[in-house]
Each structure stands twice: as structure tokens, then as C-alpha cells.
Amino acid sequence: MAQVKYISASRVFAKDAPPAVDALDLDIDDGEFMVLVGPSGSGKTTALRMLAGLEPLDGGRVEIGERDVTFVPPKDRDIAMVFQNYALYPQKSVAENMGFALKMQGVRKEDRARRVREAARLLDLDDQLLDRKPKQLSGGQRQRVAMGRAIVREPKVFLMDEPLSNLDAKLRVQTRAQIAELQRRLGVTTVYVTHDQVEAMTMGHRVAVLSGGKLQQCASPRELYDNPVNQFVAGFIGSPAMNLQTVPIVDGGVQIAGTTMPLPPSVRTAAAESGLRELVLGIRPEHLHLADSAGELAGEVLLVEELGADALLHVRLAGGGQPVVARTEGRKPPARGQNVTFHVQPDDIFAFHPSTGARLAG
Amino acid sequence: MTALPIRAGRRPGQLRELTGRVGWGIVAWVVAIAFFLPVLWMVITAFKPESAAETWPPKFVFSPTLAEFRLVFSGMGPYLTHSVIATVGSTILVLLLGIPAAYALSVHPIKRWRDGLFFFISTKMLPIVAAIGPLYVIALHAHLLDTIWLLIILYTAMNLPLAIWMIRSFMLEVPSELLEAARLDGAGRIREIASVILPIVTPGLVSTALICVIFAWNELFLAINLTVTNAATMPMFLISSVPQEGLYLAHLSAAATVASVPVILVGWIAQRSLVRGLAMGAIK
Numbered sequence: 001m002a003q004v005k006y007i008s009a010s011r012v013f014a015k016d017a018p019p020a021v022d023a024l025d026l027d028i029d030d031g032e033f034m035v036l037v038g039p040s041g042s043g044k045t046t047a048l049r050m051l052a053g054l055e056p057l058d059g060g061r062v063e064i065g066e067r068d069v070t071f072v073p074p075k076d077r078d079i080a081m082v083f084q085n086y087a088l089y090p091q092k093s094v095a096e097n098m099g100f101a102l103k104m105q106g107v108r109k110e111d112r113a114r115r116v117r118e119a120a121r122l123l124d125l126d127d128q129l130l131d132r133k134p135k136q137l138s139g140g141q142r143q144r145v146a147m148g149r150a151i152v153r154e155p156k157v158f159l160m161d162e163p164l165s166n167l168d169a170k171l172r173v174q175t176r177a178q179i180a181e182l183q184r185r186l187g188v189t190t191v192y193v194t195h196d197q198v199e200a201m202t203m204g205h206r207v208a209v210l211s212g213g214k215l216q217q218c219a220s221p222r223e224l225y226d227n228p229v230n231q232f233v234a235g236f237i238g239s240p241a242m243n244l245q246t247v248p249i250v251d252g253g254v255q256i257a258g259t260t261m262p263l264p265p266s267v268r269t270a271a272a273e274s275g276l277r278e279l280v281l282g283i284r285p286e287h288l289h290l291a292d293s294a295g296e297l298a299g300e301v302l303l304v305e306e307l308g309a310d311a312l313l314h315v316r317l318a319g320g321g322q323p324v325v326a327r328t329e330g331r332k333p334p335a336r337g338q339n340v341t342f343h344v345q346p347d348d349i350f351a352f353h354p355s356t357g358a359r360l361a362g
Numbered sequence: 363m364t365a366l367p368i369r370a371g372r373r374p375g376q377l378r379e380l381t382g383r384v385g386w387g388i389v390a391w392v393v394a395i396a397f398f399l400p401v402l403w404m405v406i407t408a409f410k411p412e413s414a415a416e417t418w419p420p421k422f423v424f425s426p427t428l429a430e431f432r433l434v435f436s437g438m439g440p441y442l443t444h445s446v447i448a449t450v451g452s453t454i455l456v457l458l459l460g461i462p463a464a465y466a467l468s469v470h471p472i473k474r475w476r477d478g479l480f481f482f483i484s485t486k487m488l489p490i491v492a493a494i495g496p497l498y499v500i501a502l503h504a505h506l507l508d509t510i511w512l513l514i515i516l517y518t519a520m521n522l523p524l525a526i527w528m529i530r531s532f533m534l535e536v537p538s539e540l541l542e543a544a545r546l547d548g549a550g551r552i553r554e555i556a557s558v559i560l561p562i563v564t565p566g567l568v569s570t571a572l573i574c575v576i577f578a579w580n581e582l583f584l585a586i587n588l589t590v591t592n593a594a595t596m597p598m599f600l601i602s603s604v605p606q607e608g609l610y611l612a613h614l615s616a617a618a619t620v621a622s623v624p625v626i627l628v629g630w631i632a633q634r635s636l637v638r639g640l641a642m643g644a645i646k
Contacts, residue, residue, distance in 0.1 A: 075546060075548035087543040089558060089561070091562065
């Protein structure tokens, strides 16, 4: 067990292209479940591979357990990785797959068999599966074998690269919980890469949001959701995504849907200090509350998406612009074409700089 | 499932599809038979007495005899031995040299691997006739003329470029994640090849070996120019079956039939292992 440190670690693939990972600074505590999340091309997988030793660093360094491992070969870093496609050796049995690393370390055959059985039990893999070839397993079983191969090694750090992306939706939700539970029990530092923000939010102790090779924000899921530092994080975390609209600043607030919406004083000050004439207003779908005719934001329902427990309303606001999405109760949502009004609590408003995307204090 | 009404509407198109399938089927059969007929004729002729072999129109009713086969078996012993040694020996050498070479050109490509790859195949661009003179002189001075070693070396050189290209293409199909997993698991280069890559490319190695066997077994030009008796191979035996005068068609057919059996046998065995191994489904 160990802590992991990225210290301005960079990776450049092509000279002219921007770095895939740009001076990443990240501290991961001992036993922490850290999720790296971001859209494709954000550098999250590259960052993980740099930690694994599969990708060299072009600057900075990587530490595992206070040891600089920047130039240490992968096998000597005391890590284990779960690959997206599992990367099981097709010609080896499940037991051989799981025990291969131990065999390479020169662990005796009996010890190997014992540790493989222990790991299999931990993952609810039947003993009879151990003699099968990966081809003969279901997708979920293969995934668990891949996990088992990592667990057997008893490494200091688990690295997981989108390990759930090849499972169907139901199994993914189950396995998600199992992995989180397993990690809690084993207490091994884990770095987990995903593009799925739901996975990131549900599994991670902390989540690091990456975009364009740069770390945007690293915080607990709750903190990311409640206090995104910039427009990217605000738009990326949360499903459906936060409604973001560029609106002009007027006296007393901003102009939206034909009315003036008041801004918190701190936002107003920040906007005034930057000399802004407009800003990006962010409102989460669940913060658009349906109101009686006395609501502030009026609009017309374009589309209703029924999700069962609740419904999503796509609404074009009176002033035009991008439709907004609102989450409402599933029972008796307004019909398509109906005119609705929303009420928004002033505390629930986010405001971002229109060009830098940085959060305006709020 | 629910496509019934649509299917009814498609009936004319389906008919066209059916006639198309039947048409292509007939074409395939015609081509296949056109290729197979000479072989069939060869086998039938091998069982005829020499006098019945050269009649025109060909006789299809005759009393089969094994006389020609007996004659063939009595004379081919040394030729067969030479062919087997040259073929098996060169194929093993090709694999031993080709696997590391292909690895160095695919999995962990060396610097300027393109040039290496092109060099290997460029050796096949020279017509072998142009090289036979120098080869003869070299063999003469190396005291290798009319020895089986010469054939093993030459057949290895002849098949190696193609084998490297083939094995390389199979190695490229090994998913990089598997190799990375092996690196993380602590496998070195040798382990990586032996435990991870080779098991996956085995079907490819089998088909590569099959092609090397076929080429080496049927090679005539080098053998006839560089050997006389001590290393004479099966194709030379076939030629020796043609006498200066007299009837020889049945005898030649019997010899040719016997000479093709080993290749067909090897091909059949290889085909079974190819089908068995080709499903690399465990990676996805």
C-alpha cells in the first residue's frame, strides 16, 4: 500500500501537437480510490499508462510510495493493471492467467495455487472455472478474472482502465458496486480511469477531472458537483448536464427569458471587476423548479422524456436561445407544447467567465 | 420475426438472389472440376498398365494394376529420404530464424524496420536463374555440391523472406494490451515470445510451415542443377521416370501420385489445426 504522486508529469506524443498530459500534479493518498475522468482525448488513459510505466514521461516524475518510479520498468513498480479488454492470455487457463505474474516472480507452485484460489473466492469465481480458457467465459466472468489477476499480485496500487466498458448496462452497475466494495475491503490505493461520470461519482473517493491533458479539478464527488471550479467541470459532471447559457449582464442581474434574474452580490462584484458585459449562467436541471404562473423563467415545452421516477423537460425559454433541460417529478409532467414557468433559488445559480470558463465567485 | 409482410413483398428479389446463388455455385463447381480433372486423370492413369495409358480416346474401363506403383516404390527410396530431410530441415530452420526476425520487425520494431522488411522481400525479386551460376561456384568451393546440406541451406534462404513476412503479419495481430499485460506481469523478451505471442500465432506458424513445406518439396531447379545422386529429390525422381524411349505415361503418373501424397497429407493435417486455432475470441 502506498500513496501515488504525479509531479508536473508530462507526456508529448508529437512535437507540434499539444501535450497529451500537461504538467499533471496529483496526490493520491494511501488506500484512496481515485478516479480520473474526462472525455476522450483528455489524457486520462495516458496519465494512467504513465503510472504503469507503459508510457514514458517527457517531463516531471511519478512516485509510488515515496519512491521515484519514473524510470522503473513496469514489472518493478509493484502495480497491477486491469485493461479495458481484459487482455487475458487466450491460450492459458483462468488459473494460469491469474498466476502468471506470480510465476514470473518465482513464487512456488503450491503458494501460487493457494493465492489464486483465495482471489477466486474473493471474486465469487467457482473453482471449476479455474481450469477453463477465457474463451469459455462470459463477459462478466472475464472481467472478474482480469480483476483476479490484479488482486493475486497483492500490489501497492491497482490501475484500472475503463474495466466496465465492455459489460452490458445492468452488469456494469452491479460490478461497479462490487469493485468499490472490494477496494474498500482490500484497502489498496486504486487509480481508475473512466469516461463515464456516473462511474466516477459513484466509485471515487475523489475524482480528478481532466480535459485537454490538463487537470481541471480534483475533489470529492459532492464537492465537484456543488462547487465546480470552471465551466468544463460544471458541464461534465452531472447527468443530464448543467444548463449553460451565455446571457447579457444588466442592472440588478442578468437578462434571461425576457426577465431580469438577480445575481448574488459576490458574482456581480466579480463580473464588474473583470469588466464583463455578459457571462455564462449555469443552472442544474433539478434546480429549475416548476412554479405556478408567478415563476421567473417562462418557456414552452418542446419534449418530455419520461424516466419513471422523474421526467426531463426540454424547454425553449421565452427569450429564445438553446433549450434548457429541467428535471421534474415523474407523475403528471406538463405535456409537449404547454407553457411552463420555472422558479430558481438564487443560491443554485452558477456563473462562469465567458472566455476563460472560470467560475465567478458565487 | 415480424418481417412476414415484408418478405412477401420481396419475393421476386429473393428469386433473383436464389438464381444468382445457384449460378455462382455452378461456376464454382466448373472451376473446381477444371482444376481437379488433370489430377483425377493422373491418379487413374497411375493404375493403368502402360499399354492402356496412351490410348486415345482415353479408356475408362480397364483392369487396374499396381505394377507401376511397385516399380515406383522400388526405386524412390533415396529420393524420398533426401526430399524429407531437405524439406523438414529447411522448414525447421526457417521457423527458428523467421520467428525472431518477424518479432524484431513487428512487436518491438528495430530502427529502419521498413528497410529490413523490404530487403528480405527484394531477395525474391531476382530470378533464381540469374543466381545459379554464382551459387554453383560457391557450392563447389564450399564442397557442398550434391550434398543435402546445400539443399537445406538454399531452401531455407528461399523460404525465409516469405516466412518472415507471413509471421510478422500474424504477430501484428497480437493485441498490444496483451503484450503490455505481459510486461506488467514481469515477462521478459523470451517469455513474452514463448508464453504469450507463440501460443497465439501458432495457427499462423502452421500455415507458414505448410507453405514452406510445399515450396521445398516441389523445388526442382536448384536440385537438378546442384545435385546428382547424393541429394537428388522427389521432383528429380519424377524426371528420371521419363525414359529416353518407350511408353512411360503410367509410370510417370504413378510416381507423380506418390510424390503428391506427402504434401496433401501435410496440408490436411495443417488445415485441421488451422481451423481449430483460428478462433482467437478470448481477447475481446
